[in-house]
Amino acid sequence: MSRLTLALDVMGGDIGPRITIPASLKALESDPALSLLLFGDSQQIQSELDLLLKNSPSNFRERLEIHHCSRVIANDQGLTSALRHSKGTSMRLAIEAVQHGDAQGCVSAGNTGALMGLSKVILQPLKGILRPALVALLPTMDGHHSVMLDLGANLECTAENLYQFALMGAIFAENQLNLVFPRVALLNIGVEEIKGHKSIRDASNMLSNDSTINYVGFIEGNLLLNGKADVIVSDGFAGNVALKTLEGAAKNVIGLLKGKSHNHLLKPLFGGLMKILFKDSYQRLKTINPDQYNGASLIGLTAVVVKSHGSANVEAFSNAIKDAAFQVRQRIPQKILDGLNKY
Amino acid sequence: MSRLTLALDVMGGDIGPRITIPASLKALESDPALSLLLFGDSQQIQSELDLLLKNSPSNFRERLEIHHCSRVIANDQGLTSALRHSKGTSMRLAIEAVQHGDAQGCVSAGNTGALMGLSKVILQPLKGILRPALVALLPTMDGHHSVMLDLGANLECTAENLYQFALMGAIFAENQLNLVFPRVALLNIGVEEIKGHKSIRDASNMLSNDSTINYVGFIEGNLLLNGKADVIVSDGFAGNVALKTLEGAAKNVIGLLKGKSHNHLLKPLFGGLMKILFKDSYQRLKTINPDQYNGASLIGLTAVVVKSHGSANVEAFSNAIKDAAFQVRQRIPQKILDGLNKY
Numbered sequence: 001m002s003r004l005t006l007a008l009d010v011m012g013g014d015i016g017p018r019i020t021i022p023a024s025l026k027a028l029e030s031d032p033a034l035s036l037l038l039f040g041d042s043q044q045i046q047s048e049l050d051l052l053l054k055n056s057p058s059n060f061r062e063r064l065e066i067h068h069c070s071r072v073i074a075n076d077q078g079l080t081s082a083l084r085h086s087k088g089t090s091m092r093l094a095i096e097a098v099q100h101g102d103a104q105g106c107v108s109a110g111n112t113g114a115l116m117g118l119s120k121v122i123l124q125p126l127k128g129i130l131r132p133a134l135v136a137l138l139p140t141m142d143g144h145h146s147v148m149l150d151l152g153a154n155l156e157c158t159a160e161n162l163y164q165f166a167l168m169g170a171i172f173a174e175n176q177l178n179l180v181f182p183r184v185a186l187l188n189i190g191v192e193e194i195k196g197h198k199s200i201r202d203a204s205n206m207l208s209n210d211s212t213i214n215y216v217g218f219i220e221g222n223l224l225l226n227g228k229a230d231v232i233v234s235d236g237f238a239g240n241v242a243l244k245t246l247e248g249a250a251k252n253v254i255g256l257l258k259g260k261s262h263n264h265l266l267k268p269l270f271g272g273l274m275k276i277l278f279k280d281s282y283q284r285l286k287t288i289n290p291d292q293y294n295g296a297s298l299i300g301l302t303a304v305v306v307k308s309h310g311s312a313n314v315e316a317f318s319n320a321i322k323d324a325a326f327q328v329r330q331r332i333p334q335k336i337l338d339g340l341n342k343y
Numbered sequence: 344m345s346r347l348t349l350a351l352d353v354m355g356g357d358i359g360p361r362i363t364i365p366a367s368l369k370a371l372e373s374d375p376a377l378s379l380l381l382f383g384d385s386q387q388i389q390s391e392l393d394l395l396l397k398n399s400p401s402n403f404r405e406r407l408e409i410h411h412c413s414r415v416i417a418n419d420q421g422l423t424s425a426l427r428h429s430k431g432t433s434m435r436l437a438i439e440a441v442q443h444g445d446a447q448g449c450v451s452a453g454n455t456g457a458l459m460g461l462s463k464v465i466l467q468p469l470k471g472i473l474r475p476a477l478v479a480l481l482p483t484m485d486g487h488h489s490v491m492l493d494l495g496a497n498l499e500c501t502a503e504n505l506y507q508f509a510l511m512g513a514i515f516a517e518n519q520l521n522l523v524f525p526r527v528a529l530l531n532i533g534v535e536e537i538k539g540h541k542s543i544r545d546a547s548n549m550l551s552n553d554s555t556i557n558y559v560g561f562i563e564g565n566l567l568l569n570g571k572a573d574v575i576v577s578d579g580f581a582g583n584v585a586l587k588t589l590e591g592a593a594k595n596v597i598g599l600l601k602g603k604s605h606n607h608l609l610k611p612l613f614g615g616l617m618k619i620l621f622k623d624s625y626q627r628l629k630t631i632n633p634d635q636y637n638g639a640s641l642i643g644l645t646a647v648v649v650k651s652h653g654s655a656n657v658e659a660f661s662n663a664i665k666d667a668a669f670q671v672r673q674r675i676p677q678k679i680l681d682g683l684n685k686y
Binding site: 252 | 484495498499530532539540563564565566567568569577579580581583584585586587588589590591592593594595596598
């Protein structure tokens, strides 16, 4: 694998260095060609590292670079305020490291709106892309994945926006899911041609007329998990509602099955039996669980930016790092640019 | 209970008389003060009745009135075409029976768009209501319900529309769920004040300033099932996506647990154990299953109109009839009108 450096905002999310630093070491362990720039409170970072580096390979220290900054963007900070007061924050400095060429991609678990806003300003959208989008993988019931976008970056979308999301999503799916000619669908409230916003119907026409995209029509919310499409395209509002609704449903079901709200002597037995009989299904259910998510990606920018879940655990944050490394090596931004010019 | 007559479109949906007629008899059985007008193909209706009435109380025949019509509105028919060619269809005649005072409410499992369109034209919105909405009960994880609207009748909504949905939803919840001062929330993609469409933020301000409504703020998709609000208000597009996403997730999970795609000798044992240990939870999961739904209601019209699921079974369609009877007896339209004048 080619050498690469990623810039991490280690302060973002509900989590901070106690999660992001062990996750960084985990990522270094699994990817020997990876180096990391850590942006955040150096004291907190150092105390985590002191604890963990004792038992780590000696070259880890050389592959880590601490960049101290005392300021962070809060999770609940409004976009305007976050952007205005972003100077010197861990998130902004991590993005600027990519801008300056010190790193090839960036990962943060912080404020999504600010991450998108700053990335757009500092890294810029790819030439021709009207709106970068937030994209994530959705597990399907048959054990595969679909790509879904936009997940909240763009609330109001024109037909042209949706069309570009479809294009970006198809290229993302080709690379992330290793698919040829992935099936693209538009999220709608019915499958008939007459349903939904005009922007969706117009995007449907544009996609139908584009033979380079494998457009399969509308998809409704009830089939999101059923693998009917490899790429599911939506405006950011409906996409965010759908994704969070799925996450909530999965979390509730897992809670039910774990018997969180129940007491019964036989419950542990049940749990064990469940795991044996439904091993695959249980794993699949768990993948819908946001705890297991490895984050969403900002797509349509000149560089790779990955947004980890704010509530990520060590494994999830290290998956977000791996994801960013994968996208850099796959040259996703360049491929989207090529795709735009081709279509 | 007071005597009342409902008009049924017995041809609508994927189902037709083989479901709607047994469902009608079931409803008559559980509600001795109910009479039904059956609109549809008299031959099909009669052959179902001949079969079923043998074992039914003798007064059933007097409480049923067959109104023959040979035309139906197709499920996939576009709204414009459906309205233009609606004359003499089972759906239109059932609605007209309410208009003429022959029935006090109407039930159909047919084309939702056409049902809403015809109801608006024939029965008219209540004075002051800008847009009638589609409302349904959502089961919550704690075994209760929330009211959710709009579920697809109004794709683009102004702040004023959302405000009226909140008002109608609150009155619906008071009556259907027997609640005092129900908690009302707006579906959004974040809980911060700065999130979401301008219409949602403006509606939030309007609701905050209205002390007659118990407005509790924004709710995200992941908490829809958690009973955080009694009334969840949304535009019809996002509401429909959220509801269908929930339905799909529930159906998939139930499929998983039933082991549809699995083979194992121990599965029946597991199923039995599951039912014993998780009786409540399993029942709750099943209530999210669309097969168990008793339909949605059109709200904001001068009369009661209930839309059953197109794929309803006998029990579900008879529940839709019961629902309509309940709403007529509760005088929901009148209460909404009173509420509008009060606020």
